[in-house]
Amino acid sequence: MSPAQPVAELLEAAARPFEDARAMPPSVYTSPEFLARELDTIFSKEWICVGRSSGLATAGDYLTYELAGQPVMVLRDKEGELRAFSNVCLHRMSTLLEGTGNRRAIVCPYHAWTYGLDGHLRGAPFMAQTTGFCKDDYVLPSIRCEEWLGWIYITLDKDRPSVAATLRPLEAMIAQYQMENYVECFRETHLWDTNWKVLAENFMESYHLPVCHADTVGGHSKLEEMECPPGLAAFNYHWITKEASLPIGNAHPDNTRLEGRWRKTTALLALYPSHLITLTPGYFWYLSLHPKGTGQVAMVFGGGLSPEFMADPRAGEYVATLKNLLDEVNVEDRGCTEKVFRGMNAGVACAGHLSYLERPIYDFMHYIADRATGFDRSFALAAE
Template sequence: MTQVQPIRELLAAASRPLVDARAMPPSVYSSSDFLAVENESIFARDWVCVGRASSLPNVGDYITHELAGQPVVILRDRDNQIRALSNVCLHRMSTIVEGSGNKRVLVCPYHAWTYDLSGQLRGAPFMTETTGFCKESYKLPQIRCEEWLGWIYITLNKDRPSVAQDLAEVEQMISQYQVQNYTECFRETHVWDTNWKVLAENFMESYHLPVCHAATVGGHSKLEEMDCPPGLRNFNYHWITKEASLPIGNAHPDNTRLEGRWRKTTALLTLYPSHLITLTPGYFWYLSLQPHGTGQVSMIFGGGLSPEFMADPKAEEYITSLKTLLDEVNVEDRGCTEKVFRGLSADAAKPGHLSYLERPIYDFMQYIADRTAGFERSFALAAE
């Protein structure tokens, strides 16, 4: 299968009106040629979240990430600023650091070329007799890196507008939560056996909650009360107003920022391409996805509490209960999304009609078609 078939089928699906919308065709998930287009036109060009700034509290703290096939290290430098660098040595092109941790300098494990936290080469053993070698001319390429509401974003695209500009509308919509002041209490990485878009779509719709999550959060989900407005250029979203299954799902008594229905309202945000956030008055959790082939997705998973719950004497109990719940939810979601990928890989797979509760999936499909095939999206209806 070449990239022609999935693009043709995707454009046909994206062109259908909302009232007759269908899911994306199987080829869009299963084609390795189409994934190559996604990496080039989406992940190499858009902003991608790599976690919370609070995960790098100290000078020398670092995390690594692979963005569209490019190894990147994100760190806090000696000026206490977060920056992103190419994680490829300028000598024989080995990757330099792995995973996460803290380093005073970055030392290549192959020949011990050593870089400071700004990326400047500081040491290169047995190179003094090499004609033409100039240590000062070696500096790891900088990768664009910005913070937004406590999250770190990186992009390979030098011309991309800032994160704040891209997400100005969503920032205004959720400003009353003040999520920049929430504290991340856990951060993990996982790899699931499904396509990245299957997992993204699973997060952005609540239609599956009563069934897939019957044992956890499903019983608290009133589908008839869910609001799924039209998405905007760089994100889609929907709202749930409910009595939360956990006390931390509603506003803490000491929370004076949120009033009325906002004290019980949860925002579910999909920031394209792959930053997925559940934001409640008391806690948040998020995923950031990176394709790992057509049938695997690498996932950053994190979450934490609002300032009022962090200041509560029972904060540790709240953190434990949140992590326990989300671990159970992840088990359920993994089962559902891996089944979807196995199913769409079958010869008999055929996309069906979308529910009105899956409006965010329709918007996401048009975003994918825009980025990969030049589909022209319309935004006649503004966000509320």
């Protein structure tokens, strides 16, 4: 495949009006050259969500993440601030931390060089006789890190506008939920055998719910109840207003923040490039995606409850019910999205027309075309 083929095919698809829209062509998902372009123009520049700030509640709590080839650690320092650093030792370049946990100091597993929670080198065994060595010269490089409505974001781009500025229109749209007060109850990492965009698109549209999720939430999903308006520059969204199948899907009786239809309305949010949130009056769950090659995606998966349900005596039961349901939903989604990627690799595979319920996928295609190829999205920006 020519490296230019995915770009040309994507631009052709993006130029179609929504009424005659087709999905992105298979080459955009299967081409290693196009993935390299995405890593360079998207993941090395955009804000990427790594979890909830409540997951790093006390000094020394940390998580690790690999962003566009850069190992990163995010931690709560002794002053209670969230900070992110390069997760690479300044001595022989071993990675420093793995997974999640709590540390009073950061100790390299190779030679025990030790850094404080502020990134400054505190100790280096057997270095006193090395001419020119000065402990004060060694400070882990900082990575930009911001908190927005309880989410932690990082970026490698020193000039990227703030998360709050980028997502200000969304913040106004969902203010009534007060998402910043929702409590994360579980966070996991997974690796699925599909393309990151396939999984992102799967989350963005509810057209697949009655079929892919027939054994779980599909029977409660009425497609005629869904609103799929055009997206904005940094995100797309759609709404579902219904009587939820789970008690935690609607507002708790003690919830005085939400009124009228908002007490039964779920927001499905896709924050570009890869932060995906289902926000209900009683609970939330999310994915944050990063490509690991064209055919694998690393996924942070988490969820939790609104403050009213967390304060309920049955909170433990509600969390268990939510987790069990989402585990079943993930099994179904994994099967569907891995089948889609296998099909995309067939020589005769081609993209078909989109349903009006897949408007978010159309907007996501324009975002990818904009970032990766310079496609003009001025028509979408004018709607803001």
